[in-house]
Amino acid sequence: MASGGLIATAVALILLIITAYVIIGGILATTEIVSAAQTDKFNHQEARMRTDIEITGSTIVQPTGVMYLQVENTGKEIISGFEYFDLHLIFRNDKEPVYYSYSSSMPGTGEWTVEGITPDSIHKNQLDPGETLNLTVQFPLTEIPEWVQITTPNGVYDSGYVN
Numbered sequence: 227m228a229s230g231g232l233i234a235t236a237v238a239l240i241l242l243i244i245t246a247y248v249i250i251g252g253i254l255a256t257t258e259i260v261s262a263a264q265t266d267k268f269n270h271q272e273a274r275m276r277t278d279i280e281i282t283g284s285t286i287v288q289p290t291g292v293m294y295l296q297v298e299n300t301g302k303e304i305i306s307g308f309e310y311f312d313l314h315l316i317f318r319n320d321k322e323p324v325y326y327s328y329s330s331s332m333p334g335t336g337e338w339t340v341e342g343i344t345p346d347s348i349h350k351n352q353l354d355p356g357e358t359l360n361l362t363v364q365f366p367l368t369e370i371p372e373w374v375q376i377t378t379p380n381g382v383y384d385s386g387y388v389n
Contacts (some may be wrong), residue, residue, distance in 0.1 A: 231254055241259045247368060248363075251260060252289060252292075252350075253348070258280055258300050259277070259319075260301040264328050269324040271382065273303050273380060273382045274382060276302040277301045277302075277303040277305065277378060277380055277382040278299070278300045278301030278302075278382060279297050279298065279299055279300060279301070279305070279376065279378060279383070279384050280298050281295065281296070281297055281374065281376065281385070281386050282296045282298045282305060282358065283295070283296040283298070283316050284374065284388040285389075286370070286371065286388060286389070288370065289367075290367075291335070291362040291364060291365050291366060291367040291369075292362060292363070292364055292365075292369055293362075293365060293374075293382045293384055293388065294337075294341070294360065294361070294362055294363075295360075295361040295362075295363060295374065295376070295388075296358050297358065297359040297361065297376055297384070298356070298357070298358045298359075299353045299355050299356065299357055299358075299359070300355070301353060301382070302350060302355055303355070303368050304353065304354050304355070305324060305352065305353040305378055305379075306327065306351070306353065307379045308353075308359070308378035309328045309330070309353050310328075311327065311328065311376060311377060311378060311379065312376070312377040312383075313325070313326040313328075313338050313361075313363065313374070313375070313376050313377075314326065314374070314375045314377075315363070315365060315373065315374055316371070316372055316373040316374075317365075317369040317371055317372060318369070318371075318372045319369075320369075323375065324336075325328060326338050326363060326365075330366060331360070333362060333363070333364040335364050335365065335366055336364070336365075336366075336385050337359050337363075337364055338363040339361070340359065340366070341359070341360040341361060342360050342364050343357050343358065343360070344357065344358050344360065345357060356378050361376075371388050372387060372388065372389050373385065373386070373388065374386065374388050
């Protein structure tokens with residue numbers, strides 16, 4: 227009978243060690259995940275601080291309902307993922323901004339597309355520092371845009387009145 231208590235104690239001790247191993251393993255895994263998330267957030271914020279754009283020109287072709295927009299990368303970070311850009315317009319008689327969606331081909335009304343990047347000699351189809359992104363925006367023939375805002379995928383934006 228004395229060996230029964232010894233066996234029960236040994237089993238309890240083994241279960242206690244296994245439980246501690248599982249808990250410590252979970253804590254270490256959670257610590258690693260949190261550390262990786264903090265590193266990613268830091269890297270994202272650092273890239274955002276180095277990102278800057280400026281609307282350098284706009285041309286409205288009234289009879290066709292087309293606006294050409296030039297956006298220069300004035301920061302130090304390469305910008306890509308143009309399909310994730312946000313473009314908003316405010317028209318002369320409206321107060322609320324209107325969202326315009328990206329089109330990879332010829333834009334329809336309410337859409338915009340990338341016409342090209344000048345110069346685009348270093349990283350093709352990416353907006354390097356000092357390069358200008360040329361956009362074509364198709365708006366309704368009955369409206370005239372007054373204000374535009376463009377936002378990069380990491381939240382950096384520029385806005386201004388158009389001529």
